[in-house]
Every structure is written in structure tokens, then in C-alpha cells.
Amino acid sequence: MGKYLLVMCFALGCLLFVQGRAEAQSFDIVKVADGVYAGIGKPGVFSNAAFIVNEDDVVVVDTHLRPSWARDLVAEIRKITDKPVRYVVNTHWHGDHVQGNQVYISVFGKNVEYLAQHNTREDMIKKAIPSVQEDLSKNVPETIARLQKMLSSGQGQDGKPLSEKDRQQFGEQLASQRAYLDELKQIQITLPTITFERSLVLHKPGRDIHIYYFGKGHTRGDVVVYLPKEKVVVTGDLLTNGIPFARDSYPVEWVSTLESLRNLDWAQAIPGHGSVQQGKDQLDKLIAFMKDVVAEVQSASKNGMNVDETKKTVDLNRHSESFPNFKTGAPAMVERAWAEVNGKIQD
Numbered sequence: 001m002g003k004y005l006l007v008m009c010f011a012l013g014c015l016l017f018v019q020g021r022a023e024a025q026s027f028d029i030v031k032v033a034d035g036v037y038a039g040i041g042k043p044g045v046f047s048n049a050a051f052i053v054n055e056d057d058v059v060v061v062d063t064h065l066r067p068s069w070a071r072d073l074v075a076e077i078r079k080i081t082d083k084p085v086r087y088v089v090n091t092h093w094h095g096d097h098v099q100g101n102q103v104y105i106s107v108f109g110k111n112v113e114y115l116a117q118h119n120t121r122e123d124m125i126k127k128a129i130p131s132v133q134e135d136l137s138k139n140v141p142e143t144i145a146r147l148q149k150m151l152s153s154g155q156g157q158d159g160k161p162l163s164e165k166d167r168q169q170f171g172e173q174l175a176s177q178r179a180y181l182d183e184l185k186q187i188q189i190t191l192p193t194i195t196f197e198r199s200l201v202l203h204k205p206g207r208d209i210h211i212y213y214f215g216k217g218h219t220r221g222d223v224v225v226y227l228p229k230e231k232v233v234v235t236g237d238l239l240t241n242g243i244p245f246a247r248d249s250y251p252v253e254w255v256s257t258l259e260s261l262r263n264l265d266w267a268q269a270i271p272g273h274g275s276v277q278q279g280k281d282q283l284d285k286l287i288a289f290m291k292d293v294v295a296e297v298q299s300a301s302k303n304g305m306n307v308d309e310t311k312k313t314v315d316l317n318r319h320s321e322s323f324p325n326f327k328t329g330a331p332a333m334v335e336r337a338w339a340e341v342n343g344k345i346q347d
Contacts, residue, residue: 026072029080030276033230035207037080038270039073044176047096049073050225050234050270055205057086061225061234062272063100066183070100074107084108087202089211090116090192091236091272092219093123094248095131101190115200116192117213119221129189136184140177147174214260216250218272220347224261231267239283241274243329250345251297251337255290258283285322290333292316297337307338 027039027049039049041064050061051073058077063070077085085108090098105112116124146157147170154162162170194200202209210226218237225234237244238254238261262283269277277283293316300310314334320326339345 025076026069027076029076032268032270032276033227033232036227036230036232038276039076040275041069041273045069047273048270051077051085052207052209052227053077053081053083054207056083057204058083059087059089059202059209059225060085060104061089061270062091062097062236063088063103065096065099066180067100067103067187068179068183070103071107073100074103085112088112088114089223089225089234090114090120090124091224091234091238092222093120093128094219094237094245095128095135097236097272098124098128098189099132099187102188105190113194114190114192115194115196115211117221117223118195118197120219120223121192121195121221123219123221124189124191132184132187132189136181140181140184144174144177144181147177212260212264214257215253217254217257218244219248220250222257224264226264226266228265231265232270233261233264233266233268234270235261235272237272239269239271239277239286241271241277241282242323242325243286243289243333244272246329246332246336249333249336250340251290251333252294252340255287255294258287258290262287285319289316289319289322289330292319293330293333293337294341297334297341301338301341307335310338311335 026042026045028042030038030040032038035053037051037053039051041047045064047062047064049064052059058081060073064073074085085104088101088104090101101114150156150162151167151170151174156162156166196211196213198213200211202211207227207229210228211223212226213221213223216222222236222238224236224238227233238257262280267279269283271277293314296314296316297310300313305313311331311334316330316334319330323329
């Protein structure tokens with residue numbers, strides 16, 4: 001997960017450090033509709049959550065990379081309501097959306113149920129749990145050692161002297177990674193207790209909460225949480241403020257998944273990363289981009305091009321103004337699409 005986090009963070013254009021906990025909260029809490037809130041992760045936290053306050057309980061969507069950040073969100077929830085969290089929805093298996101799961105059963109007791117599409121539960125077992133161990137034993141210690149070396153030598157990885165700004169940033173990264181290492185020792189991935197294939201509905205007084213699986217996309221188990229009355233959707237990483245992280249994705253199938261998401265009647269989206277989106281403009285940009293990725297990769301593959309040739313040939317620059325992370329996100333998506341088109345992906 002450490003390498004995944006570093007790569008994803010650069011892809012999203014976010015920062016790799018957090019300010020001291022006394023200096024800043026972890027989230028901007030945005031009221032999206034009556035009883036519906038987005039927890040927008042601040043720099044360093046970067047992934048979002050949502051929570052829905054019902055008549056007698058609370059539903060939380062996604063739980064962040066660190067349990068401490070999940071506890072921060074619990075504190076924010078308690079500023080708004082004293083009702084207990086009853087359900088936690090995991091939109092997909094990536095650690096920045098599930099590694100805080102354990103906090104909710106710890107705080108609110110054994111009645112908490114964890115909901116996910118069945119592929120997500122399988123991937124949490126096969127991938128998320130081993131990723132925590134790899135972070136703990138290898139990835140994060142190596143990152144700490146690399147940062148320590150740069151700070152002690154006064155030189156960056158390129159051999160150039162560090163500026164004062166560099167020193168400050170790397171020092172903050174080092175403190176953040178050390179704190180993360182301490183948390184990793186305590187993380188126990190809490191698995192979904194209820195899984196489903198295509199859809200599940202929570203019928204609450206005055207509100208129905210729909211959870212849909214439209215097919216593969218960012219991962220093979222992505223779900224969206226849809227509130228028809230409020231016209232709000234929580235998308236996980238199917239939709240973000242840029243080109244979503246592509247490593248575990250299925251670009252060919254992602255297109256139809258996004259089109260199904262578009263067909264829902266909603267006016268606001270709480271994405272997996274970035275600010276609350278008004279309307280479907282960003283979704284439309286992503287659909288157009290993904291369609292072009294797939295079409296151009298399929299054409300290149302028909303002409304016998306390998307992945308490197310395809311990455312050099314495919315021209316997606318017409319989409320560059322639509323995504324802040326285009327330079328890193330587009331090549332990664334092309335590479336993954338090539339793998340899917342050429343049958344190289346193994347679930």
C-alpha cells in the first residue's frame with residue numbers, strides 16, 4: 001500500500017504530508033443536503049468520506065487510510081449528532097477507503113455492519129490485508145530511510161542541494177510517515193459483514209439509501225451510494241477531481257459503469273477525492289476521456305502495437321485541460337487499457 005499510496009498521491013496531485021494535528025483538522029465538512037455530509041480530506045488525508053444522518057442512526061461511506069483519520073471523522077459526526085453509526089459502506093478495497101474500518105466497531109460496538117460488493121470483500125482479503133503487512137515491513141520503512149538520507153545529506157534524489165522549502169517538506173513527510181508506521185502496527189482490516197451482487201437498499205424513515213454495483217471500473221467491486229430524494233450520489237473513486245488512479249482498473253468496462261452512474265437522477269456528487277461536484281460536467285469529461293482511451297488503445301492493438309508503442313502513439317492531449325493530473329494520469333490509464341484489451345489482467 002505504501003507504493004500504491006505514493007503513486008496514487010502523485011497521480012492526484014496531492015501532498016504527501018499532513019500538518020500537525022493541533023494545527024488543522026483532517027476534513028472540511030460540507031453539508032450537501034439535509035442530513036447528508038461530505039468529509040472532504042485536507043491535503044495529506046486527500047481521500048473523502050460521506051455520512052448520512054438518519055432518524056435513528058448514521059451511515060458512513062469509506063473510512064480512510066489511517067484509523068486516526070477515521071477517529072477524526074467520528075469527532076466531526078459527533079459535532080452534528082449523537083446518533084450511533086450503524087452502517088459503514090466501503091466503495092472499494094483500496095486502503096485509503098477501508099483501513100479505518102476498525103474504528104467504527106471500536107467506538108459504536110458490535111452492532112455496526114460493514115457493507116460492500118462481494119468482489120470488494122474478496123479483494124480486501126487477497127490484497128488489502130497483505131498490503132498492510134507490506135507497508136509495515138517494507139514500503140514505509142524504506143520511505144522513512146530515503147527521507148532520512150536526503151535530510152542528513154542535504155541532497156535530493158537527483159543529487160541537487162535541498163532548498164529550505166525542500167527541507168521543510170521532507171521533514172513533514174518524515175514525521176507523517178513515522179506516524180503512519182506507528183498506526184500500521186495497530187491496523188486490523190475489518191471485513192464487510194454484508195455483501196451483495198448488484199444492489200442493496202437501506203429503507204430508513206423518510207429516506208431510502210440505494211447502493212449500486214454497475215460493473216467493473218476503478219476496481220472490480222466499485223459501488224455508488226445514491227440518495228434519490230436528495231439527488232446526491234457518493235461515487236468512491238469511480239469519479240474524482242482528476243483522472244482516477246488506474247492500477248487496478250478496467251477502462252473498457254469503466255465506460256459503461258460511468259454511463260450507468262450518469263443515468264441516475266442526481267445533482268451533486270461526493271467523489272472519492274476532491275471537492276463536491278455540482279452537476280455532471282466532470283463526469284461527462286471523464287466519460288469522454290475514457291471512451292477515447294479505449295478507442296485509441298483498441299486501434300493500436302489491432303495494429304499489433306505493444307504497450308510502449310501504444311503509449312507513444314495514443315494522443316489524448318485534447319483532454320489535458322480537463323484534468324489537473326493529466327500528465328501522469330493519462331499514460332497510466334492507457335497502459336491499463338492496453339492490458340485489458342490484450343487480456344493481460346488477471347482478477
